[in-house]
Amino acid sequence: MINRLATSDADFRQRLEVLLAFEAALDAGVQQAVSDIISDVRARGDAAVLDLTKRFDRLDVGSIAELEVPRAEMQRALDGLPAEQRKALEVACERVRSYHTHQLQQDWEISEADGTRLGQRVTPLDRVGIYVPGGKASYPSSVLMNAMPAKVAGVAEIIMVAPTPGGERNQLVLAAAALAGVDRVFTIGGAQAVAALAYGTESIPAVDKIVGPGNAYVAEAKRRVFGRVGIDMVAGPSEVLVISDASGDPDWVAMDLFAQAEHDERAQSILLCPDAAYLARVEESIARLLPTMPRAEIIAVSLRERGALIQVRDLDEACEIANYIAAEHLELSVEDPEALLPKIRHAGAIFIGHWSVEALGDYCAGPNHVLPTGRSARFSSPLGVYDFQKRSSLIRISQAGAAALAPVAATLAYGEGLQAHARSAEYRSGK
Amino acid sequence: MINRLATSDADFRQRLEVLLAFEAALDAGVQQAVSDIISDVRARGDAAVLDLTKRFDRLDVGSIAELEVPRAEMQRALDGLPAEQRKALEVACERVRSYHTHQLQQDWEISEADGTRLGQRVTPLDRVGIYVPGGKASYPSSVLMNAMPAKVAGVAEIIMVAPTPGGERNQLVLAAAALAGVDRVFTIGGAQAVAALAYGTESIPAVDKIVGPGNAYVAEAKRRVFGRVGIDMVAGPSEVLVISDASGDPDWVAMDLFAQAEHDERAQSILLCPDAAYLARVEESIARLLPTMPRAEIIAVSLRERGALIQVRDLDEACEIANYIAAEHLELSVEDPEALLPKIRHAGAIFIGHWSVEALGDYCAGPNHVLPTGRSARFSSPLGVYDFQKRSSLIRISQAGAAALAPVAATLAYGEGLQAHARSAEYRSGK
Numbered sequence: 060m061i062n063r064l065a066t067s068d069a070d071f072r073q074r075l076e077v078l079l080a081f082e083a084a085l086d087a088g089v090q091q092a093v094s095d096i097i098s099d100v101r102a103r104g105d106a107a108v109l110d111l112t113k114r115f116d117r118l119d120v121g122s123i124a125e126l127e128v129p130r131a132e133m134q135r136a137l138d139g140l141p142a143e144q145r146k147a148l149e150v151a152c153e154r155v156r157s158y159h160t161h162q163l164q165q166d167w168e169i170s171e172a173d174g175t176r177l178g179q180r181v182t183p184l185d186r187v188g189i190y191v192p193g194g195k196a197s198y199p200s201s202v203l204m205n206a207m208p209a210k211v212a213g214v215a216e217i218i219m220v221a222p223t224p225g226g227e228r229n230q231l232v233l234a235a236a237a238l239a240g241v242d243r244v245f246t247i248g249g250a251q252a253v254a255a256l257a258y259g260t261e262s263i264p265a266v267d268k269i270v271g272p273g274n275a276y277v278a279e280a281k282r283r284v285f286g287r288v289g290i291d292m293v294a295g296p297s298e299v300l301v302i303s304d305a306s307g308d309p310d311w312v313a314m315d316l317f318a319q320a321e322h323d324e325r326a327q328s329i330l331l332c333p334d335a336a337y338l339a340r341v342e343e344s345i346a347r348l349l350p351t352m353p354r355a356e357i358i359a360v361s362l363r364e365r366g367a368l369i370q371v372r373d374l375d376e377a378c379e380i381a382n383y384i385a386a387e388h389l390e391l392s393v394e395d396p397e398a399l400l401p402k403i404r405h406a407g408a409i410f411i412g413h414w415s416v417e418a419l420g421d422y423c424a425g426p427n428h429v430l431p432t433g434r435s436a437r438f439s440s441p442l443g444v445y446d447f448q449k450r451s452s453l454i455r456i457s458q459a460g461a462a463a464l465a466p467v468a469a470t471l472a473y474g475e476g477l478q479a480h481a482r483s484a485e486y487r488s489g490k
Numbered sequence: 491m492i493n494r495l496a497t498s499d500a501d502f503r504q505r506l507e508v509l510l511a512f513e514a515a516l517d518a519g520v521q522q523a524v525s526d527i528i529s530d531v532r533a534r535g536d537a538a539v540l541d542l543t544k545r546f547d548r549l550d551v552g553s554i555a556e557l558e559v560p561r562a563e564m565q566r567a568l569d570g571l572p573a574e575q576r577k578a579l580e581v582a583c584e585r586v587r588s589y590h591t592h593q594l595q596q597d598w599e600i601s602e603a604d605g606t607r608l609g610q611r612v613t614p615l616d617r618v619g620i621y622v623p624g625g626k627a628s629y630p631s632s633v634l635m636n637a638m639p640a641k642v643a644g645v646a647e648i649i650m651v652a653p654t655p656g657g658e659r660n661q662l663v664l665a666a667a668a669l670a671g672v673d674r675v676f677t678i679g680g681a682q683a684v685a686a687l688a689y690g691t692e693s694i695p696a697v698d699k700i701v702g703p704g705n706a707y708v709a710e711a712k713r714r715v716f717g718r719v720g721i722d723m724v725a726g727p728s729e730v731l732v733i734s735d736a737s738g739d740p741d742w743v744a745m746d747l748f749a750q751a752e753h754d755e756r757a758q759s760i761l762l763c764p765d766a767a768y769l770a771r772v773e774e775s776i777a778r779l780l781p782t783m784p785r786a787e788i789i790a791v792s793l794r795e796r797g798a799l800i801q802v803r804d805l806d807e808a809c810e811i812a813n814y815i816a817a818e819h820l821e822l823s824v825e826d827p828e829a830l831l832p833k834i835r836h837a838g839a840i841f842i843g844h845w846s847v848e849a850l851g852d853y854c855a856g857p858n859h860v861l862p863t864g865r866s867a868r869f870s871s872p873l874g875v876y877d878f879q880k881r882s883s884l885i886r887i888s889q890a891g892a893a894a895l896a897p898v899a900a901t902l903a904y905g906e907g908l909q910a911h912a913r914s915a916e917y918r919s920g921k
Contacts, residue, residue, distance in 0.1 A: 143901055144901060144902075144905055146901075147897075147898045147901035147902050147905075148902065150898045151898060151902060158600075158608055161598055161600060161609075161610075162610070167592055169589070169592060175855075177589055177855065177856050177857060178592075179592075179593070179857075179872075180840075182835055182836075184868065184869050185835070185836075185868065195907075198906050199902070199905065199906065200902055200906065231905055231906075267868045267869040268869045282713070282716070285713070285716075285724070286723070286724050286726075286864070286866065288869065289866070289869035289870060292717070293716075293717050295717075308917070310917065311914070311917050311918075314910060314913050314914040314917060315914050317910035317913075317914070318908070318910040318911045318913075318914040320910070321908055321909070321910045321911070322908075352909060352910055353907075353909050354907075354908075354909065354910065358910065400884075403882075404613055404616070405613075405616075405880075405882075406882050407882065407883065408882065408883035408884075408885060409611075409882050409883065409884055409885065410885050410887075411884065411885060411886040412886060412887075413918075414887045414888060414889050414891065414892040414918050415885045415886055415887040415892075416887075416892070416914055416915060416917075416918055417914070418899050418903065418911040418912070418914040418915040419885075419887055419892065419895045419896065419899050419915055419918070420883070420885050421899065421903075421911060422898065422899040422902045422903065422911075422915075423895050423898045423899050423902070424606075424608065424885055424887060424895060425608050426608060426610075426883035426885055427883070430883075431880075433717070435717065435720070436880065436882070437615065437616065437698040437880075438615050438698040438699045438719065438720035438880055439720060439880055440880045440881040440882075441610075441881060441882075441883050443881070445876075449836075449862075449867065449868075449869055449870055449871045450871040450872060450874070451834075451836075451837050451838065451839065451840055451867070451871075451872075452838065452839035452840065452851070452857035452858070452861075452872050453831075453839075453840055453842065454839060454840065454841050454842060454846045454850075454851050454855055454857055455842045455843060455846055456841075456843075456845045456846040456847075456850055456855060457845060458845050460845065461845040461846075461847070461850065464850045464854050464855060465850065466578075467578045467581045467582060467853065467854045468849050468850050468852065468853040468854050470574055470575055470577075470578035471575075471578050471579065471582060471630070471631055471853045471854070472849065472852075472853065474575055474578075474630070474662055475629050475630070475631065475662075476626075476784075476785075477749070477752055477753075477785075478752070478783060478784050478785065479745055479748035479749040479751070479752045479783055479785065479789065480749045480752070480849040480852060480853075481849070482745050482748075482749075483742070483745040483746050483748070483749040483847055483848070483849040484847060484849040484850055484853075486739070486741070486742050486745060486847075487742075487844075487845050487847055487850070
């Protein structure tokens with residue numbers, strides 16, 4: 060039902076590697092298809108987007124205008140929500156907004172005795188694109204999580220794209236877009252939507268950065284346009300790692316593992332605990348609760364293929380493994396989580412203590428739910444306001460400063476064989 | 491000798507586009523070669539690196555140990571520098587270090603009335619790799635600019651790779667590595683060095699992020715391993731944009747354009763000025779000074795192919811064009827630069843006033859010289875300490891907080907059809 064491992068097993072490291080292994084295959088067919096689509100959109104603009112949308116989304120319209128969702132329709136979707144749902148969306152939106160304001164970065168400047176002033180200025184991106192997948196991975200919460208950091212950063216224009224196969228528009232997604240203040244929505248998707256956002260067409264404006272998850276074609280297209288525009292991390296399957304000291308309710312832990320596993324069959328749920336008896340109790344909870352889950356089949360595949368209950372020697376070893384895995388979501392489901400926290404170096408989001416469950420973070424605690432997956436928390440961060448701001452170095456050198464620095468620069472420039480650099484510096488020192 | 495444009499030309503926008511156009515061709519041969527090299531290094535580790543180094547760098551050794559530069563040799567390189575050069579390198583290193591300390595990001599936390607605490611923790615990467623090109627683009631200043639932000643961030647281990655075709659080691663580069671506190675240096679390069687750093691071999695440790703410029707093979711390899719490790723921006727040719735109000739010495743401006751152009755034939759130097767007579771004077775300075783330059787041939791090609799003197803209507807129009815170009819280096823070579831500064835939204839580094847010349851920034855002013863190229867300053871930032879730190883969300887929800895948030899999360903989770911999420915939240919509210 061779920062893999063059982065112990066760090067004392069002779070083959071533990073190998074088995075862990077196999078469990079963690081997930082590399083989006085670089086499918087040559089996908090690469091060629093994406094390359095062709097991008098070329099087509101660059102060459103033919105709107106006409107290519109219309110043709111590709113007809114082919115892939117069975118949506119046959121005569122102009123891009125018909126693929127744009129009017130503001131009024133977005134507002135109607137919001138107004139049409141049941142009161143409880145609208146209230147929940149508003150609470151979530153406001154908490155996410157409020158949390159993210161603390162990520163705003165500030166200009167800074169330092170002055171030197173000779174009048175030289177150095178610093179950095181922080182400015183928002185002009186225009187960004189948000190990709191929202193169609194079908195079952197089309198989540199209103201993700202619209203908020205992608206759009207709100209951009210809004211807080213001060214991005215002037217947010218363009219959302221979301222494929223609507225057969226023309227069916229997801230009202231919850233449109234409502235979330237209206238609430239988050241998305242400026243324009245186009246019902247296009249796939250590599251053609253990424254290409255249109257990166258290069259612009261007659262009717263679709265080019266953006267400066269594209270964020271949001273998508274299928275293999277979308278991921279490959281983002282990788283291809285990287286450099287022309289900014290992109291966020293290419294997302295892998297979602298993961299949770301729970302560290303338990305056996306102090307929590309096994310049903311809670313089982314349900315937390317389910318919440319990850321229900322996303323899709325490739326999602327990963329792992330529990331680390333030093334207590335074998337407790338692991339057995341969690342396994343019993345899994346067996347008892349699984350049949351009550353509407354998504355039991357997806358959960359079962361995910362737990363069988365990629366899930367694990369791992370018996371560790373002690374909590375220190377659990378932290379070591381957690382740092383190796385660098386999980387997207389880490390739950391410290393222990394009596395004294397503050398004692399473990401300093402030992403954790405790598406994780407996207409850390410849920411501290413029994414009440415801090417991932418599901419609250421996914422929707423409304425405030426922090427972003429777009430997080431680094433596949434061990435990338437070793438080097439990257441949750442999506443944030445900082446992804447929608449960029450910095451410029453500001454360099455104000457005084458005449459006295461130039462006189463002092465020019466000989467240093469010239470010495471190094473001559474050492475590198477760059478005489479124009481040296482002369483350019485020396486001019487400023489009156490040489 | 492250099493292109494002359496005016497914004498009043500009917501075909502100005504087209505000509506500007508042609509000048510700016512630079513897209514590293516996605517060469518199918520390079521892609522295949524890089525793919526093969528990465529597979530080989532992953533499969534055979536050290537043995538593959540040794541074979542490839544023999545093939546590409548004509549360096550035939552029996553073990554990776556022979557390709558590692560001992561600490562003592564790095565220190566000898568530093569001790570062997572002429573006094574003036576050593577002093578210049580030390581001044582530059584200390585100024586770069588000092589400037590970058592201001593980029594350190596801090597943890598933050600907010601507390602709510604019900605005891606819930608939310609925040610972010612900032613931690614350094616464990617281990618990073620710095621790629622230093624061989625041959626004529628092997629600059630000691632770049633070693634400092636890549637290594638110092640990582641040191642300031644608190645990265646525990648910095649691994650440098652630098653190819654040494656034929657076995658010749660660049661003493662200035664080794665001296666800079668010693669001064670910057672690089673931990674280990676391997677004399678390997680190309681896609682095989684990137685693959686070894688990304689995946690690790692028996693003798694070369696896997697890193698968490700790879701930074702630094704390289705040729706087409708290195709760039710493609712970085713693009714391929716992106717996700718497995720972090721990478722910095724894929725760098726294009728270097729550029730300078732000068733905005734002049736005709737108040738500066740034309741020789742200074744000409745030399746600043748040369749300093750960019752001497753890097754390589756594809757480097758780009760553009761001057762914007764409303765005064766046609768001044769543009770003519772700069773052209774005259776170019777003609778007069780060019781023959782005095784040791785790198786005159788490279789400069790001539792760069793100015794002819796990619797350089798331009800552009801007459802603008804006024805300084806406002808110059809700022810508009812500057813925002814479109816989003817230059818790596820922007821010099822405000824004007825009487826009142828502070829009046830222009832608020833109008834500039836996009837640039838990697840802004841050099842403010844006549845004394846603030848790029849050549850000082852390249853070596854020793856303090857800000858980083860690794861900057862976004864090819865219009866990417868629209869969405870990205872100078873290399874900085876923030877590239878070597880990452881954030882984890884910290885989520886501490888109190889019992890009362892969980893009771894308040896669980897219904898919100900559950901409502902949204904049921905709306906998305908994710909029942910395990912809903913139940914996992916509801917457990918925490920006693921439901």
